[in-house]
Amino acid sequence: MAKKSLIEREKKRQKLEQKYHLIRQSLKKRIRSNFSPLSLSEKTKMREKLQSLPRNSAPTRLHRRCFLTGRPRANYRDFGLSGHVLREMVYECLLPGATRSSW
Incomplete structure (x- = not known):
C-alpha cells in the first residue's frame, strides 16, 4: 500500500492539472501557431506566462x-x-x- 501522503499529493496534482489545462493549452497553441504574426518578444512573454504556471499543473508530472x-x-x-x-x-x-x- 502506498503512503497516503503520496496519494493525496497525486490528487492535488490532478486538480491543478484540470484547473490550468485550458490556460496551458491556449498558451501553447498561440506560441506554436505559424499563422499569427507574433514577434519574438510576444512569444517570449507567452513562454514566461507558461512558465509562471504552477509546476505541478503540468500533465507530465502526473502518475x-x-x-x-x-x-x-x-x-x-x-x-x-x-x-x-x-x-x-x-x-x-x-x-x-x-x-x-x-x-
Missing part, C-alpha cells in the same frame, strides 16, 4: 496509480490496476475475459 493499492508503477491502463493485483484477481477469476497464462 497513473493502482486503484486498489496506490502503487505508481506497472499499471495497466485497461484495468487501472498494478501488475501483481491484476494477476491475483485473474487467478481468483474476478476479471471476466482475462485468462491465466500457462506454458
Whole structure:
C-alpha cells in the first residue's frame, strides 16, 4: 500500500492539472501557431506566462496509480490496476475475459 501522503499529493496534482489545462493549452497553441504574426518578444512573454504556471499543473508530472493499492508503477491502463493485483484477481477469476497464462 502506498503512503497516503503520496496519494493525496497525486490528487492535488490532478486538480491543478484540470484547473490550468485550458490556460496551458491556449498558451501553447498561440506560441506554436505559424499563422499569427507574433514577434519574438510576444512569444517570449507567452513562454514566461507558461512558465509562471504552477509546476505541478503540468500533465507530465502526473502518475497513473493502482486503484486498489496506490502503487505508481506497472499499471495497466485497461484495468487501472498494478501488475501483481491484476494477476491475483485473474487467478481468483474476478476479471471476466482475462485468462491465466500457462506454458
